[in-house]
Amino acid sequence: MTLRENQFDELRELIGAISEDRLTADQAARLEQLLGEDEAARWFYLEYIDLIGGLHWEGAAERESPSLPPVPAPGLPVDLLQRGMDFGSRTTPFSLIVAGLALGTLLTVLAFWAAPRYFRNHPQPDLQPAVTYVARLTRTVDCKWSDRRVPPMPGDFLHMGRMLDLEAGLAEITFDSGARAVLEGPAVLVIESVGGMRIESGKLVVNVPETATGFTVRTPAALLTDLGTEFGVEVGESGATRLCVFKGAVRVDTEEAPGKVVRAGQAVHVETALGIAVLAAPVEPERFARSRRALADNAGQGERFRGSYDGSYPPDNPPAGRDRWIVAREGSGRIVPNSDIGRESPGVASFLDKGGNRLQVFRPHSSEDWGSNPATVEYEFHARLKIGKKTKTQPDQSWAYQVFGFRDEGGEGRIVALGWYYDLKGGGPGLALIGFSAKPLVTVNREDHADGRFHEYRVRKYLDRGQIKIQVFVDGVARLSPPALYSNLQDDSERSVGKGFGLFSSNVAKPLLVVDYIEYRVKGGD
């Protein structure tokens, strides 16, 4: 039997549905029938899925950063890399290591060959949307997000146009203007600007300080403008909007009834079914009790994100001449535009922030920039791994402790730690295979933890008086630091050597594979 032309059309429709994972049972049965009957249909299916799969694969490797430097072998402190860049033809430890690692070179060539080609050769800078971050997700409580793959996490930056689809739980959003909102799932919200948001459905409680007066909440039925206040909004399936004002006042504008001011202790219901009408309603504060409690409990929580080094907001008063700064727990770093990379001095950490800027944290003795400014920088990454035969990371939570790059997540991104894995008990090597999507593909050699349970690993890496130190926590319990592999490297990296190998694509942010870890020792440093 041979498929007719219209059956190919039908097949295409069904494949479209299956690729969107929205195939119904009836459609699945029909697809099975078509594919089962005809070899041409099976080949057509494979060709089409191959196309979709190829786009997924390419997409995961997109947003490569051609300006990023080559990747050091795993374990190599990033400032070595920076030295290698800055001093050009000088023989650097990195170049020595690379030259000595025939295997690494082979693998790198292989990786380059294997890396997705379209996006590598076509950076498409014109396609990079301008992204403006105007808020952060400052707290989540029992949140279940519709996006299971890359769920939002506390500390995430939120850009204009960002949609949050919360199925359950409470999520606090803090705008740059100072306005704070607690969303209660199920709810769908879109960040519109630094001064406003749109709620499609669900509940929201908003607290607007004086500095943010004029903050707006758009609903399908009305535009709510803050007049210095705290209020709750609930949007039903039909778009009907209920507004309860707890403090201050809110102006309610609809197409048919502009400019109604609702004051503290009042509530209105904006109906859409019979034309838009603003009706008085009982206040019913209990409808928003949970969100209001969360809002009150969480005052100032946003600050804590400045305490860990995650590319956090610049402080309120950046020093003159510094465009953007970040502040870590006891020190500071700064964000510099991408175009400035080559001219910057070595740093101990170097990666991209969510705006695509290159982020560098300078080591204390960098005379080029920081002079003797004692910067002590800490950064932490959290991960949950299931160790054992079924090793797997939880979605979106990368592990490891060496920072290599930046993970893009549909228009925004987060800094990720990529690299290898320590045997946290014995100090021996671990192994990690990391895929295009910055997600470890394999972690093995973990016999010590092969109990099949999830463990939470936190690796804190910090700089202390010129030395990188590492502190590991397993399930919240501090472990002894791994051997002092990095001791003295900062001060005398020219004399250090290493071994090991890694496999990387041309994209610094997405190592294909990192196997083993680098051991360092200092030549003649006994």
Next chain:
Amino acid sequence: MTDPSRTEEFVRLLTLHQRRVYVFILAQLPNRADADDVLQETNVVLWNKFDQYQPGSDFRSWAARVAHFEVLKFCGRRRKGVLYFSDPLVEDLLTMALARADELDARQEALAHCLTKLRPRDRDLIRRRYSPGASTKSVAHGVGRSVDAIYKALQRIHDTLFQCIGRTLAKEGAE
């Protein structure tokens, strides 16, 4: 696996065939997040059992079989109808995918070329849709259009790419 040369061999083969294995998983398990998970698990098995792999034998075929088994295990664990096809059909698809793997590889090469031919607007839509974590719904919100409109636009672009791949390969064949 402690022999460095064996590790090297594993790395080489895995890298070479990773994409093909991924697409094969996707053919059975269209949900991308599920496919990613199965790919991870497949790689774990490949790594753990690499000692059993005979050098010089067909790694791609072996990896595809392992992947298929992992798909079945995954679906069994999830206990829901994430697997759309019957076993005989999946077997047929697997056999065909392996027999014509070179043709599929050629199609991937052509895809890279065809992406460059897309109109900027279509390319932008593809970029948005296939970014990690993106969905048709998120793209629709991002560009301010309905989900249905984006779905149809993507189908049109897929068709365009599909036809372009066919033309490109035909042209190469003629040359």
